[in-house]
Amino acid sequence: MDTVRVIVVTHNNKDVLPRCLRALNEQTYRKCKLTVVDNASSDGSLDVAKEYVPDAKRIHLNTNTGFAKANNMAFEQSEEEYVFLLNPDCFLGPNYIQEMVNVMKENLKIASCTGVLYLDEQCSQVDTAGLVLKPWHKIEERKEEGAGEVWGVSGAALFFRRSAVTELHQPLFDPWFHSYKEDADLAYRLRNAGWISWCTNQAKAIHLRGVGVNITRSERLLQNRYWSYRNHIWILLKNVSTKTWISKGVFILIYEILKALYLLVKEPKVLVKAWKDIIRVV
Secondary structure, X not given: OOOEEEEEEEOOOOOOHHHHHHHHHOOOOOOEEEEEEEEOOOOOHHHHHHHHOOOOEEEEEOOOOHHHHHHHHHHHXXXXXXXXXXXXXXXXXXXXXXXXXXXXXXXXXXXXXXXEEEOOOOOOOEEEOOEEEOOOOOEEEOOOOOOEEEXXXXXXXXXXXXXXXXXXXXXXXXXXXXXXXXXXXXXXXXXXXXXXXXXXXXXXXXEOOOOOOOOOHHHHHHHHHHHHHXXXXXXXXXXXXXHHHHHHHHHHHXXXXXXXXXXXXXOHHHHHHHHHHHXXXX
């Protein structure tokens, strides 16, 4: 039985972390090791991890490095072939990890996989069942419960094969990203390298987005929109091939121009700040 390395990155998630860790403890697949990386929490999140999973590897960071760097650190300090990145506000069904392992063993071309994540306790509203890439290269959460190949996997519950990532000869996540769209960037890179991703509806989880985050809603929305927009543009510049630009570039550019005009009117600070960042790294 292969060991699965589970990585949970926290930042003031004390309210939801106990339920997340209880669900991990109740997994039918028993050979799991946990790493918790705490991004400078002030609410004792790391103490919660110690209480619920005493043998977990715990890493405390003095500053909030963001989702990308924290996961990279934990990934680089582990060695297991199967790695599972799990958000603290995501609560797994008891067979979730077992189903992920089953998918990986059935098809060695699969780099990453997911179950179906729901937004509500009744499992009536799908949050994500993988990622979808539109022709104009907008990336959306897949809302269908059917099993099968998907374009990519959400970072909320990202189960992947280490060998697929190491084959890229790049960090797991782009360290320039703080938060948002790291999963989409990884999906692009894995796809470009010939790997596929999969969704199984035999595994289910609840994902209560944003619960336990200590920041006002307006601040969170503005901050998230900045990271999301900036990182999306950088993803396109990095990963879209010349062939794709030739065949679909018109659709991509029209969509991006319309989005930029919207931000110029509604949230100009987001637009200006994002492009300043991008110009600095190009």
